[in-house]
Amino acid sequence: MSDLKQLKIDTMADFSARGEEPEILFWVGCAGSFDARAQKVSLAFVKILNEVGINFAILGNEESCTGDPARRAGNEFVFQMTALQNIETLNMYKVKKIVTACPHCFNTIKNEYPALGGNYEVIHHTQMLQDLIDQGRIKLKEGGVFKGKRITYHDSCYLGRVNGVYEAPRKVLEQLDAQLVEMKRCKTNGLCCGAGGAQMFKEDESGDKRINIERIEEAMDVKPDIVAVNCPFCLTMMSDGVKAKEKQDDVMVLDLAELIVQNNVL
Amino acid sequence: MLSQIAFASLLLIVGYIVFTKYGRIRRNILLGKDEEISGNTGERLKNVALIALGQKKMFKRIIPGVLHFFIYAAFMITQIELIEIIIDGLFGQHRVFRSSLGGFYTFIISFIEILSLLALIATFIFLARRNLLKLPRFHMDEMTGWPKLDGNLILIGELILVVCIFTMNGADEVLHRMQGAGSYGFAVSSGLGPAIFGGMSEGTLQILERIGWWGHIMTVFAFLAYLPFSKHLHILLAFPNVYFKKLTSRGEMTNMPSIMNEVKSMMGLIEDTGAQDSMEELPKFGANDIFDLSWKNVLDAYTCTECGRCSSVCPANITGKKLSPRKIMMDVRDRAEEIGTHLDKNNLECVKADKKEGATKLTKENFDDGKSLFDYITNEELHACTTCNACVEACPVTIDPLDIILQLRRHEILDLAAGPAEWTPMFTAIENNGAVWQIADDRDKWAKDALNS
Structure with a gap:
C-alpha cells in the first residue's frame, strides 16, 4: 500500500548515537533473528510497530541468546554467561521496557534476570497487540481476509501455563472476524508442542509418537483453516506437524502478528 | 473395665507406632538440604484453605473431584465421632456427647451418616475405576505390585470403616428402641437399622453394636499405623506441602549463586574473592x-x-x-x-x-x-x-x-x-556465537534485508 510508512528499524546503538531513547526495546531472540520462518514474524511485528508509530529499537548484534534452553538443559554456566552479558548490555543502555515475540525470551528476561541483576518491564508481543487494539491504535478491518475462517489457538507453555497469559492473544483473535475454535486441551491444560526444555535441539526420546504430531492431530480435530501461535518454536513444531500430515495446502500456521498484518494488508 | 484397659493399651500402642513411624518420616524428609521457606504467611494460609482444605485443584476433573470430596468430607467430619469413641472407650461411656449436645448431636451424627453413605458409593466407584475400568493412569509401569495393592487396600479399609459405622449405629438404634427409649433419629441408621437388624435378639444386637464400635476404631487405628507405609500420607502432608509451596513464578528456575558469582568474576564484574580456590572439595552442582x-x-x-x-x-x-x-x-x-x-x-x-x-x-x-x-x-x-x-x-x-x-x-x-550429545552444539553456539545455532550471519541481517528490499 502506498500510504504505508517507510520501514524503520534502528538499533539501540543508533538511538544512543543520536542521544535519544526509544519507547521500548524489541527483543528479537535467536529464532526471530535467524530462523527463516520466524524472521517473517519479526518483520510482521516490526511493520505493526512502524504503522502505529511506536518508537522502538532492537539490539542487533549486541543481543545474545537469553539462555533459556541452556538453563533448562541443565547448563547453568552457559546460561549465566549469556544472561549476564545481556544484562550488562541492557543496563548499559538503561533499558526499561522490553517487548518480545518469543515466550521463552519473555519468561527468562521477566522471571529469571531479576535474580541476576536485570530488572525490566517485559511484555509479550501478543499483550502489546491487545493493548494497541484496545487503544484503537490498530484498527482491524471488518470482513477482512479472515472473515468466516476457523482459527484455533495453540497456547505456548511459557506464555500460558507458566506466565498465565491466556486472554490477551484470544482477544486479538476475536477481533479478526474469524471463528475461534478451541482445541480439547487448551489454556491451563494446553498441550506442549514438544520444543520446550531444550527439546528443540535434540531428537525426541524413543516413544510412540512425536509430541508435535499429537498436538497437530488434536488441532486437526477442530478442522481449522489456521493454527494461530505465539511462539517461534511452536511455529516450527506445528508447521512440521502440518507438513507431516500433508495438510500444508489446507491449514496455515501463523503467528498473531502475521494475522494482523495480513488482515490489514500492511 | 476389661474393655477400658484393652482400649487404653491399644491407644498407647497406636500412639507409640505413630510417634516413631511419623518421626521417621520427618527424619527422612529432613535428609533433604536445608532451605529456608518462610514469609507471605497470609498467602500461604490462603493456599492451604483453597487448595488443601477446599480441594480446589481436585475439581479440575469434576467427577473424581466430587467423589473424592465425599470421602474427604466424611473423613473430616467423622473426627468428631472419633473423639466421642475415644472418650467412650477410655471411660466406659456410651455416646457421651449425646446428653450434652442434644439435638445438635442428632444433626452431627446424621450428617456423618449421610456423608458416610456418599463415601461408600464413592469408594465402590473408585474400586471399580481402579480395577475394572482400564483408566490408563492407574495402569502405567510404576503402578504394579505394591502401589497397586496399596491403592486397593486403602479403599477396602474405607469400605470396612463405613460398614462398621452403620453396623454400630444400626444395631444401637434397634437396641435403643427395644429398651423403650425410642429412635435416635439419625438420618440413615434410624431406617437402615430396623431394616437390617430388626427382629434380632438383644444379645445379638449388643454383640453387633460392639463389633461395629470396635471394628470402626480398630480400622481407624490400623489406618493410622498403616499410613506411614502408604502413599495415603497425603491426607496429612497435603497441608504442609501446600503451605510451603513455591510462591514465586513457575518460570523461574532456582538461581545458582555460586556459578553466577564465578561467571561474574570471570567477566570482571565483581572482584575475584578466591573463595573457589580455598574450598577443599569441588562444589557439587545439581542433585544426584x-x-x-x-x-x-x-x-x-x-x-x-x-x-x-x-x-x-x-x-x-x-x-x-x-x-x-x-x-x-x-x-x-x-x-x-x-x-x-x-x-x-x-x-x-x-x-x-x-x-x-x-x-x-x-x-x-x-x-x-x-x-x-x-x-x-x-x-x-x-x-x-x-x-x-x-x-x-x-x-x-x-x-x-x-x-x-x-x-x-x-x-x-x-x-x-x-x-x-545433540545439546553440545547448542551450548557451544550460545557460548561462541550468542545464538542457539552456529550461524555466520549478523544477528540483524533480517532487518537489513527488509530495509534494503
Missing part, C-alpha cells in the same frame, strides 16, 4: 541424591498419593516416552526410604570410604551406599521432559516434579559433563 535435593522436594515425594494426574497430562508420557512425573516422585520417596532404612539399622557398611575410620554411627553426613537417584531414574526419562509445567499445574497438592527433574539435569550436565 536425596541429600542434594531440598527438604521440600522430599516432602513433595512423601505427599504424592500416586493419582497420576501429572503423568496423564505429561506430553512426553502421552506420546509413549519413558518419563512419568509420578514415577519421579515415587523414586525420590523410595530412595529416601532406602536411605532411611540403612540409617535405622545403623548399617555401617554405608559409611563413606574416607569417613570409615572411627565411624561408629551412620549419619546423613557420612552416608554413602554407592547408590544414587540415578539408580532409580534413567537419563532417558530426564531427557524427555519439555519443562512445560503441565505436571506442576495438574497436581492437586502442588507437588513440583519439574524442579527435581531440572536439578538432576544440572547434575548430569555440570558434574558429569554428560547429557544428550
Whole structure:
C-alpha cells in the first residue's frame, strides 16, 4: 500500500548515537533473528510497530541468546554467561521496557534476570497487540481476509501455563472476524508442542509418537483453516506437524502478528 | 473395665507406632538440604484453605473431584465421632456427647451418616475405576505390585470403616428402641437399622453394636499405623506441602549463586574473592541424591498419593516416552526410604570410604551406599521432559516434579559433563556465537534485508 510508512528499524546503538531513547526495546531472540520462518514474524511485528508509530529499537548484534534452553538443559554456566552479558548490555543502555515475540525470551528476561541483576518491564508481543487494539491504535478491518475462517489457538507453555497469559492473544483473535475454535486441551491444560526444555535441539526420546504430531492431530480435530501461535518454536513444531500430515495446502500456521498484518494488508 | 484397659493399651500402642513411624518420616524428609521457606504467611494460609482444605485443584476433573470430596468430607467430619469413641472407650461411656449436645448431636451424627453413605458409593466407584475400568493412569509401569495393592487396600479399609459405622449405629438404634427409649433419629441408621437388624435378639444386637464400635476404631487405628507405609500420607502432608509451596513464578528456575558469582568474576564484574580456590572439595552442582535435593522436594515425594494426574497430562508420557512425573516422585520417596532404612539399622557398611575410620554411627553426613537417584531414574526419562509445567499445574497438592527433574539435569550436565550429545552444539553456539545455532550471519541481517528490499 502506498500510504504505508517507510520501514524503520534502528538499533539501540543508533538511538544512543543520536542521544535519544526509544519507547521500548524489541527483543528479537535467536529464532526471530535467524530462523527463516520466524524472521517473517519479526518483520510482521516490526511493520505493526512502524504503522502505529511506536518508537522502538532492537539490539542487533549486541543481543545474545537469553539462555533459556541452556538453563533448562541443565547448563547453568552457559546460561549465566549469556544472561549476564545481556544484562550488562541492557543496563548499559538503561533499558526499561522490553517487548518480545518469543515466550521463552519473555519468561527468562521477566522471571529469571531479576535474580541476576536485570530488572525490566517485559511484555509479550501478543499483550502489546491487545493493548494497541484496545487503544484503537490498530484498527482491524471488518470482513477482512479472515472473515468466516476457523482459527484455533495453540497456547505456548511459557506464555500460558507458566506466565498465565491466556486472554490477551484470544482477544486479538476475536477481533479478526474469524471463528475461534478451541482445541480439547487448551489454556491451563494446553498441550506442549514438544520444543520446550531444550527439546528443540535434540531428537525426541524413543516413544510412540512425536509430541508435535499429537498436538497437530488434536488441532486437526477442530478442522481449522489456521493454527494461530505465539511462539517461534511452536511455529516450527506445528508447521512440521502440518507438513507431516500433508495438510500444508489446507491449514496455515501463523503467528498473531502475521494475522494482523495480513488482515490489514500492511 | 476389661474393655477400658484393652482400649487404653491399644491407644498407647497406636500412639507409640505413630510417634516413631511419623518421626521417621520427618527424619527422612529432613535428609533433604536445608532451605529456608518462610514469609507471605497470609498467602500461604490462603493456599492451604483453597487448595488443601477446599480441594480446589481436585475439581479440575469434576467427577473424581466430587467423589473424592465425599470421602474427604466424611473423613473430616467423622473426627468428631472419633473423639466421642475415644472418650467412650477410655471411660466406659456410651455416646457421651449425646446428653450434652442434644439435638445438635442428632444433626452431627446424621450428617456423618449421610456423608458416610456418599463415601461408600464413592469408594465402590473408585474400586471399580481402579480395577475394572482400564483408566490408563492407574495402569502405567510404576503402578504394579505394591502401589497397586496399596491403592486397593486403602479403599477396602474405607469400605470396612463405613460398614462398621452403620453396623454400630444400626444395631444401637434397634437396641435403643427395644429398651423403650425410642429412635435416635439419625438420618440413615434410624431406617437402615430396623431394616437390617430388626427382629434380632438383644444379645445379638449388643454383640453387633460392639463389633461395629470396635471394628470402626480398630480400622481407624490400623489406618493410622498403616499410613506411614502408604502413599495415603497425603491426607496429612497435603497441608504442609501446600503451605510451603513455591510462591514465586513457575518460570523461574532456582538461581545458582555460586556459578553466577564465578561467571561474574570471570567477566570482571565483581572482584575475584578466591573463595573457589580455598574450598577443599569441588562444589557439587545439581542433585544426584536425596541429600542434594531440598527438604521440600522430599516432602513433595512423601505427599504424592500416586493419582497420576501429572503423568496423564505429561506430553512426553502421552506420546509413549519413558518419563512419568509420578514415577519421579515415587523414586525420590523410595530412595529416601532406602536411605532411611540403612540409617535405622545403623548399617555401617554405608559409611563413606574416607569417613570409615572411627565411624561408629551412620549419619546423613557420612552416608554413602554407592547408590544414587540415578539408580532409580534413567537419563532417558530426564531427557524427555519439555519443562512445560503441565505436571506442576495438574497436581492437586502442588507437588513440583519439574524442579527435581531440572536439578538432576544440572547434575548430569555440570558434574558429569554428560547429557544428550545433540545439546553440545547448542551450548557451544550460545557460548561462541550468542545464538542457539552456529550461524555466520549478523544477528540483524533480517532487518537489513527488509530495509534494503
